[in-house]
Amino acid sequence: MKQKGQGRLGWLFASPYLVYAVVFFAIPLIWSLFLSFTDWNLIAPTFNFTGFSNYIEAVKSPGVQAAFFVTFKFMFLFVPLVIASSIVVALIIHGLPKFKGLFLIGFFLPYLASGVVSSLIIKGILSYNSPINEFLRKTLGLDIDWLGNPFAALFVVALIIAWKFTGYYALILTSGFESISKEVYEAAMIDGVNPWQRFWKITFPLLYPALFTVMILSIGVTFGIFTEVYQLTGGGPNYATNTWQMEIFAKAFTNLQAGYASAIAIIASIVTFISIFIIRKLLEMWGKRNGWA
Amino acid sequence: MDGRKKKGLFFRYLIAVILLLIMIFPYIYMVLTSFADWDQVDKKLIPTDFTLKSYQWLLGGGEAVIPRPWLHAFFNSFVVSAGSTLLMMVSGVMVAYALAKIPFKGRDTINNFILFQMFFPAIILLIPTFLVIQRIGMYDSYWGMILPKALSLWAVFMYANFFKAIPDTFIEAAKLDGANDFQILFKIVLPMSKSITTVIFLFLFMERWTELLWDMLVTKSDSMLTLNVLLSQMFGPYGGYPGPMYAASVLLTMPIIIIFLIFSKKFQEGMQFTLK
Structure with missing residues (x-):
């Protein structure tokens, strides 16, 4: 009797999730699959089934191919950048006896601020007549069109997003540092280990679990970039910063190709899922081989 | 020393x-x-x-031809963020309590499904979620912005982990005294969860406050724009008026800094748990 009451209560408490999972997960998921086999244009009352032609067209299109490669290029810029900067911030912060919290909050600000705001400020700082560009032109003779040059544009986006996540990841790493006991360092000091060896032989392996978390999180981020790209480049120049989200948004809501864009979304999901799975496995193998994990 | x-x-x-x-x-x-x-x-x-010219321009309505509703957009952002965050907190607490402290058949299935959904690439859902909102008549309304973000899997996950760490003996003792699950939740579990609640609240609110893609998709009239969307549209690729752009950015960023400073102490306490 009591068990039965608990059962009903459990379902009652879980009901918000059940409704949510049906309306905003199950139905959209099936709808998306269905749409991807049609030529529906988001407005017309009718549509035709087109089989796999959306998928075939998508794989051949320059936008989708760009999204595929841009994501990995972006990953190679962003992940090392954000990991290096968050390690530096964590190294500096974790040993501070006072005001640690205050510093962490400061470093956290870019994570909480709007991506639109961050993008607009950086755009202003990098605009043609800005002090930085004046300086580069006058002293080094460099005239860089930051958002017009394909590589520079990708780099700027990677920089903004690395800046955004540094404080957050540093926080995760600081908790990793705190798990390393002082005795280990003291023992190493007695054995006469230099700081470089100390970092690679002691800090790094003990930090590895936290670092693994940060790597997985940052790789996940690379597959979901939208705001910064939309605000700064719109995916250009010439698809150089065209991410999956940007491509799907443009096709579905600018070109109104809802069926076609659904096919792209499904391809994007599959690519994301497989990529993260493989990278995760590789990272785990790498950690195990070196005896860190 | x-x-x-x-x-x-x-x-x-x-x-x-x-x-x-x-x-x-x-x-x-x-x-x-x-x-x-x-x-x-x-x-x-x-x-x-x-x-103060930038602020005068902004709050005085901007260009004479197309007055832009900056203060109204600020209000919209607040309504949407507060409504959405409140619902995410309530639903998060409820579902997490069921997962952590009510033994019932099907609990493990729900738990596994939530984990599966958390790692599912959400991009696949964008277009059909828009269509769902359109079909139920919520396009271009506050509810259209709030409802798809009325439950956060992350909040459920965080709360469930925290609730699991609360010893069952507390709850059993309260039950022996005749308290029901609602009373236990409000009188015992929630008061113990203040710092984690602060962290979850801050993250959810900030994330909602700075949302762009969804709010942009689901609204069309000027009176429905959130501040972030208005900022994005007004100062897009070809936008002029750089001075007011910075003033608008300050308008959008200040609430974040103020809320964060108010809760900073509780936030630090809560983060200790979050990162375990």
Whole structure:
């Protein structure tokens, strides 16, 4: 009797999730699959089934191919950048006896601020007549069109997003540092280990679990970039910063190709899922081989 | 503490401060430039002549031809963020309590499904979620922005982990005294969860406050725009008026900083748990 009451209560408490999972997960998921086999244009009352032609067209299109490669290029810029900067911030912060919290909050600000705001400020700082560009032109003779040059544009986006996540990841790493006991360092000091060896032989392996978390999180981020790209480049120049989200948004809501864009979304999901799975496995193998994990 | 250690500590603080200044420099630049004379906007790293012109332009309605509803957009952002966050907190607590503290058949299935959904690439759902909102008549309304973000899997996950750490003996003792699950939740579990609640609230609110894609998709009339969307549209690729752009950015960023400073102490406590 009591068990039965608990059962009903459990379902009652879980009901918000059940409704949510049906309306905003199950139905959209099936709808998306269905749409991807049609030529529906988001407005017309009718549509035709087109089989796999959306998928075939998508794989051949320059936008989708760009999204595929841009994501990995972006990953190679962003992940090392954000990991290096968050390690530096964590190294500096974790040993501070006072005001640690205050510093962490400061470093956290870019994570909480709007991506639109961050993008607009950086755009202003990098605009043609800005002090930085004046300086580069006058002293080094460099005239860089930051958002017009394909590589520079990708780099700027990677920089903004690395800046955004540094404080957050540093926080995760600081908790990793705190798990390393002082005795280990003291023992190493007695054995006469230099700081470089100390970092690679002691800090790094003990930090590895936290670092693994940060790597997985940052790789996940690379597959979901939208705001910064939309605000700064719109995916250009010439698809150089065209991410999956940007491509799907443009096709579905600018070109109104809802069926076609659904096919792209499904391809994007599959690519994301497989990529993260493989990278995760590789990272785990790498950690195990070196005896860190 | 010997002299060498003191010196080392001084340098650590010095480096920390320099690093912090680099990290938040763009925001300092934003605030200063929002008050800068329009001749100096984006032409000086540290402006020297100051004016309120950017704010007057912004709050006075902007261009005479198309007055932009900045204050109304601020209000919209607040309604949407507060409504959405409140619902995410309530639903998060309820579902997490069921998963952590009510033994019932099907609990493990729900738990596994939530984990599966958390790692599912959400991009696949964008177009059909838009269609769902359109079909139930919520396009271009507050509810259209709030409802798809009325439950956060992350909040459920965080709360469930926290609730699991509360010893069952507390709850059993309360049950022996005749308390029901609602009373236990409100009188025992929630008061114990203040710091984690602060962390979850801050993250959810900030994330909702700075949402762009969804709010942009699901609204069309000027009276429905959130501040972030208005900022994005007004100062897009071809936008002029850089001075007011910084003023609008300040308008969007200030609430975040203020809320964060108010809750900073509880936030630090809560983070300790979050990162375990």
